[in-house]
Amino acid sequence: MVPNPIIETTLRENDASGVRTRIRYCLVALALSVLVAIAWSFCKIDFNKLAVGTPILFSFVYQMFPPDLSDLSKVVKGAGETLAMATIGTIFATLLAFPLALLAARNTTPGLGVYRIARTILNISRSTETLVFALVFVAAVGFGPFAGVLAITFHMIGAIGKVFAETIETVDEGPLEALALTGAGKLKIIRYGLIPDVMPGLIAGALYMWEFSVRTSTVLGIVGAGGIGQILKDTVDLLNFNKMITVLAVILLMVAVIDFISDKLRHMILEPTDGSIKEPQFIQV
Amino acid sequence: MDNVALRVSSVTKSYGKRTVLDSLDLTVHKGSFVTLLGSSGSGKSTLFRCITGLDSIDSGRIIAFGGSKSVHELTSTQLCQLRRDIGFVFQQFNLIKRFTAYENVLGACLASTPFWRVAFRNFNKDDRRLALECLDRVEMLSFANTPVLKLSGGQQQRIAVARVLAQKPKLIIADEPVSSLDPLTAASVLKTLKTAARDSNVAVLCSLHQVELAIDVADHIIGIKGGRVQLDLANDPEDHAMGNKITSLYERVIGESAV
Secondary structure, three states: OOOOHHHHHHHHHHHHHHHHHHHHHHHHHHHHHHHHHHHHHHOOOOHHHHHHHHHHHHHHHHHOOOOOOOOHHHHHHHHHHHHHHHHHHHHHHHHHHHHHHHHHOOOOOOOHHHHHHHHHHHHHHHHOOHHHHHHHHHHHHOOOHHHHHHHHHHHHHHHHHHHHHHHHHOOOHHHHHHHHOOOOOHHHHHHHHHHHHHHHHHHHHHHHHHHHHHHHHOOHHHHOOOOHHHHHHHHHHOOOHHHHHHHHHHHHHHHHHHHHHHHHHHHHHHOOOOOOOOOOOOOOO | OOOEEEEEEEEEEEEOOEEEEEEEEEEEEOOOEEEEEOOOOOOHHHHHHHHOOOOOOOEEEEEEOOOOOOHHHOOHHHHHHHHHHEEEEOOOOOOOOOOEHHHHHHHHHOOOOOHHHHHOOOOOHHHHHHHHHHHHHOOOHHHOOOEHHHOOHHHHHHHHHHHHHHOOOOEEEEEOOOOOOOHHHHHHHHHHHHHHHHHOOOEEEEEEOOHHHHHHHOOEEEEEEOOEEEEEEEOOOOOHHHHHHHHHHHHHHHOOOOO
């Protein structure tokens, strides 16, 4: 067979570019290794300390049993307070995030300036940890669950607003253009065509964020912002491990139940009406 | 001049160096069904975007319904007003999938409904009756409360036709309305559009790929290529000899064999 010159040239070019790609990978790997080494030195990694500490850790676990259930009603009440804080905080945040999200979504914002301002507000809120907000609000409004509610609200405005804005931006533009071509104004189109269309996505996003809030708010009590975290902190301070295991178990149970409920609700809401998307099935062998 | 719905005079439009519309002339008379034939990239969609003010033009004039200003000279309020009179049918239907057929048709009444009614989704009875009547005219009344995503392509396009009728336009622009449908459904949807437009005396400007479909419905056939009108013929859907003549002429001038 006569060799095809185009095939030969292409093969040679592929070989050359293959070598270039490998060299590039090596350089990237080298750079990453240097960065990891620097980070390692910052972290003061000392496995000796871990070896010494491990028996102590086991003794903590040993001391946790039997669990102390004497104050169970107080612990459950704390969990209830945490759940209430997370729920009210998420509701407040959702109500405030919705208008902000409309301003921070590219397809609904009235202008570039407004878009940038709204995005900045969302970013500041989202990148400030709930615990940091909690410290500030405990100082401002005093100890208790109200500070916790405010902390969750202020962090979640950003988190929920970003999820909402992204949901709004993924909406199918075609039908909205069709409505615009009937001569309808932007506000009417947003109200009639866009909001009902994205609503299931928004509700699912808010529920997901509610799960997050419940998890986050279990530790807010440590800085005095109410809920079960306060009880947890007391048990740690007093080295009362029998009680600590009770508190941890209640937290775990609450978070698991809330995750389960939220997951079920989200599936119900997002289930398409034609049933085209099915639940993932385990492979039957 | 009185019976002209749309007049496009020497319209030129370029994107960068590429001239899409090249001094294009076109007239749509009131109550007539005009089809625009041409292959992809011949400038049909661009022309439609210019007529509805979605795109500007470089030169020329587009006058709708005997107005004094060209579309590109209108203020945004005037443009909204004009758009109420021009209905648009899309290739991809552009219905809100989650909504029912009825809710989609009702969307055509947004422009004439005060905002507070839209906010509470409380449309007046005349509009709601009109929406159902329009669904009846495209033979989709029994699907009024069915979510659009459960309907077939042909059914969805019928809903889109009902929506455009509910807008009570003076002119309907249809951009490749049947190219995503199978041939039988395409012919039947096109017939529905034709009948509905004739019954309410609305002019239609409809772009198509296939000359056979055009011959079956059009009063007037315009072939464009390279942004210019190459063919401008009167047609009679009942006259088969005329149809054959147009087909062979179209193949020769536009150079795209009919499928």
